[in-house]
Amino acid sequence: MVSIRDRKVRVVAKLRGSLAKEAESSKDGSVSWLSVYKPKGEDSETVTVTLVEQSLSRRECYEVDFCYEQNQGNDVIYSREVKPLISRVFEGHNATVIACGARGSGKSYMIQGTEEELGIAVLAMVEVLSVAEEKGKLVSMSFYEIVQDRVYDMLDQKRQEVSILEAHGKIQLKGLSQVRVASMAEFQKLYCGDRGGMRKLDQKIAAELPSRSHKGLIIYVSSCGENENDVVVGKMNFVDLAGYEDARRKSRDGQTCVENIKMINKSIYALQNVVYSLKANEVHVPYRESKLTRLLQGSLGGTNRILLVSCLNPSFCQDSLYMLSLASRCGQGTNRAISDSTKKISRSVRNMASISHKSRLHGSSSNISKKQAVRSMPFPEKKAATNSSALKTRKLFDKTGQLKSDKMSSLDNDLATEHSTQEEEMTSNTAKQALPLKAEGSSPLVLQDPKSTSFSEALVPNSITNETTACFQEISHNEDGHEEVTPITKVLPKDKNGENMDKENYNSLDNQRVSPPISARLQELSNNLKSLYFSTPTTYRDTTMTNDISVLDEVSLTNDTSVFDEISTLLEPVTPHRGAKTNDAQEVASFCSPWETFNMHNSGVKDSVVKEYLKFLNTAKKEELKKLKGIGEKRATYILELREDSPEPFKNLDDLKDIGVSAKQVKRMMRQEVGGIFD
Numbered sequence: 001m002v003s004i005r006d007r008k009v010r011v012v013a014k015l016r017g018s019l020a021k022e023a024e025s026s027k028d029g030s031v032s033w034l035s036v037y038k039p040k041g042e043d044s045e046t047v048t049v050t051l052v053e054q055s056l057s058r059r060e061c062y063e064v065d066f067c068y069e070q071n072q073g074n075d076v077i078y079s080r081e082v083k084p085l086i087s088r089v090f091e092g093h094n095a096t097v098i099a100c101g102a103r104g105s106g107k108s109y110m111i112q113g114t115e116e117e118l119g120i121a122v123l124a125m126v127e128v129l130s131v132a133e134e135k136g137k138l139v140s141m142s143f144y145e146i147v148q149d150r151v152y153d154m155l156d157q158k159r160q161e162v163s164i165l166e167a168h169g170k171i172q173l174k175g176l177s178q179v180r181v182a183s184m185a186e187f188q189k190l191y192c193g194d195r196g197g198m199r200k201l202d203q204k205i206a207a208e209l210p211s212r213s214h215k216g217l218i219i220y221v222s223s224c225g226e227n228e229n230d231v232v233v234g235k236m237n238f239v240d241l242a243g244y245e246d247a248r249r250k251s252r253d254g255q256t257c258v259e260n261i262k263m264i265n266k267s268i269y270a271l272q273n274v275v276y277s278l279k280a281n282e283v284h285v286p287y288r289e290s291k292l293t294r295l296l297q298g299s300l301g302g303t304n305r306i307l308l309v310s311c312l313n314p315s316f317c318q319d320s321l322y323m324l325s326l327a328s329r330c331g332q333g334t335n336r337a338i339s340d341s342t343k344k345i346s347r348s349v350r351n352m353a354s355i356s357h358k359s360r361l362h363g364s365s366s367n368i369s370k371k372q373a374v375r376s377m378p379f380p381e382k383k384a385a386t387n388s389s390a391l392k393t394r395k396l397f398d399k400t401g402q403l404k405s406d407k408m409s410s411l412d413n414d415l416a417t418e419h420s421t422q423e424e425e426m427t428s429n430t431a432k433q434a435l436p437l438k439a440e441g442s443s444p445l446v447l448q449d450p451k452s453t454s455f456s457e458a459l460v461p462n463s464i465t466n467e468t469t470a471c472f473q474e475i476s477h478n479e480d481g482h483e484e485v486t487p488i489t490k491v492l493p494k495d496k497n498g499e500n501m502d503k504e505n506y507n508s509l510d511n512q513r514v515s516p517p518i519s520a521r522l523q524e525l526s527n528n529l530k531s532l533y534f535s536t537p538t539t540y541r542d543t544t545m546t547n548d549i550s551v552l553d554e555v556s557l558t559n560d561t562s563v564f565d566e567i568s569t570l571l572e573p574v575t576p577h578r579g580a581k582t583n584d585a586q587e588v589a590s591f592c593s594p595w596e597t598f599n600m601h602n603s604g605v606k607d608s609v610v611k612e613y614l615k616f617l618n619t620a621k622k623e624e625l626k627k628l629k630g631i632g633e634k635r636a637t638y639i640l641e642l643r644e645d646s647p648e649p650f651k652n653l654d655d656l657k658d659i660g661v662s663a664k665q666v667k668r669m670m671r672q673e674v675g676g677i678f679d
């Protein structure tokens with residue numbers, strides 16, 4: 001089993017210390033809206049953060065690898081979480097520490113710190129410099145800012161924009177300064193301020209650009225290579241994400257800069273999605289969805305490590321909670337957010353889809369004894385080039401997810417899956433959250449895929465009905481970039497062994513959209529064949545099934561094939577198959593597809609009708625001929641005269657011209673006659 005320290009993605013939470021005014025408003029300055037459950041104290045491998053805001057009539061729980069409380073300073077987070085990563089950097093692996101959270105949740109305080117309390121990046125640099133000296137390595141740094149998805153070099157006087165290039169599979173940051181650092185004083189000067197003449201420039205740029213941005217520090221450990229060029233051994237990234245804010249709420253509040261908020265949120269989701277994908281070992285990791293993920297690409301996958309710290313405000317903050325839910329969800333590559341509502345409300349299917357999908361876990365403490373696992377994930381927002389609905393389907397359940405869901409579905413099903421109105425609002429407000437569906441009594445779904453509009457689906461075994469439900473979700477993005485999900489649920493038919501017959505057809509919605517499932521098409525063909533077969537007079541049926549179909553060739557040799565085509569169309573709107581020349585229908589069937597075989601049979605039936613009609617003209621008595629529509633006394637007499645000259649004057653429909661019947665009349669006659677036969 002992989003030790004938690006060896007996990008490639010680790011997700012922890014950090015409760016920010018209270019500010020003076022916050023301490024005043026609460027009795028003891030402690031956090032009252034969240035409680036943290038650590039089953040094994042400081043050695044817990046998983047802790048549960050529970051929302052305990054009574055007034056909200058709801059309780060939500062989220063699992064993370066650990067939660068640092070208010071009284072635990074940056075030094076504690078550093079020594080437990082960051083320091084172990086540093087030794088790996090010297091061994092050639094990269095590490096990335098990401099601070100996410102709502103505005104004012106203490107991200108910068110944790111990463112950068114203050115004069116009073118050093119941030120984890122600063123503490124890391126102390127260690128890196130020390131080890132580098134020991135090992136004879138070189139240390140350098142880059143410092144960048146991302147504003148409106150553009151990267152700027154913070155160590156450059158002019159704040160040059162950085163281009164992200166990819167060459168030979170490696171990301172190159174063109175225009176990003178990499179400055180050698182030999183001491184903490186140098187580092188502090190570059191990273192923590194007092195950048196001399198730059199201050200004025202900073203103010204000018206700050207006035208021009210939206211104030212909120214992501215900030216990133218890269219610490220490089222290098223060895224001196226040939227020609228004294230530095231060869232990077234490993235690097236450590238510290239990313240201080242801009243605070244998350246609900247763009248819709250801001251726009252309701254009439255605030256400006258909503259576009260900037262959306263852009264920031266978009267890149268937060270993109271990063272969360274990358275972390276999720278890496279954790280879930282997905283083949284495709286959506287690095288290309290933001291500049292930030294592109295920039296970090298070389299430090300995230302493979303043997304590299306990610307530490308995601310979800311910072312939490314001490315006073316109730318919906319945005320903080322949402323960020324925690326996303327962090328929790330991407331922490332295991334499956335969703336681990338747990339929710340427990342105390343208020344039962346009914347809701348529409350659509351609302352069911354828009355809230356977190358829940359199933360029950362066994363709780364280990366009294367106030368969280370009823371937990372419901374939410375297994376959904378955030379998805380990157382990826383606007384299509386046009387607003388057209390570029391629909392895309394992805395299979396959502398990997399093997400692990402399926403197994404897990406099976407297991408979960410065996411847990412109690414009677415737990416209500418209701419949510420408070422506020423929760424609903426929260427989740428509906430949650431941009432970029434992939435929203436799971438719940439089939440009653442089934443385990444939850446994991447969704448995917450990120451497009452302006454997309455479809456997601458999952459197969460959900462239902463422990464009660466023993467059926468498998470195919471759940472599709474139409475995910476579209478509203479103008480705020482929030483996903484809206486429309487659920488479509490289908491119960492898949494089962495064969496006698498209890499296997500879902502059409503499962504494979506539901507695995508890709510493309511099957512649904514491009515063409516019907518194969519089984520449906522075969523069924524349709526089969527029905528057509530049956531109805532054609534049984535509505536055909538026995539003589540024709542026998543002829544078709546047992547005799548040769550050489551008449552096809554005969555007919556195709558006629559001059560006016562359009563006549564035949566039209567007659568055929570009257571019988572059945574299927575193109576006659578004329579390629580095969582065989583007398584053995586079974587043989588044909590053996591090397592033709594069912595569709596081709598059906599076509600041949602179908603054409604054969606039609607040809608037989610024509611053949612029988614001509615045979616009738618060649619053999620019937622005068623009175624019988626006159627029973628045919630379009631043949632009166634004169635024509636019947638003429639037909640008999642022709643038969644005296646030739647034993648078989650009518651070999652094909654064209655020969656009907658000999659009795660003064662035009663092509664048009666032939667068509668009409670056949671319509672009348674054939675119609676009569678099939679009536």
Ligand SMILES: Nc1ncnc2c1ncn2[C@@H]1O[C@H](COP(=O)(O)OP(=O)(O)OP(=O)(O)O)[C@@H](O)[C@H]1O
Binds near residue numbers: 016105109110311
């Ligand atoms: N552990 C702490 N103890 C005391 N005060 C703190 C702590 N963490 C943060 N603060 C204070 O909280 C305020 C917000 O912190 P900070 O600026 O780090 O938040 P942020 O999440 O980076 O905000 P933004 O999203 O706006 O960038 C600051 O005044 C900071 O000094």
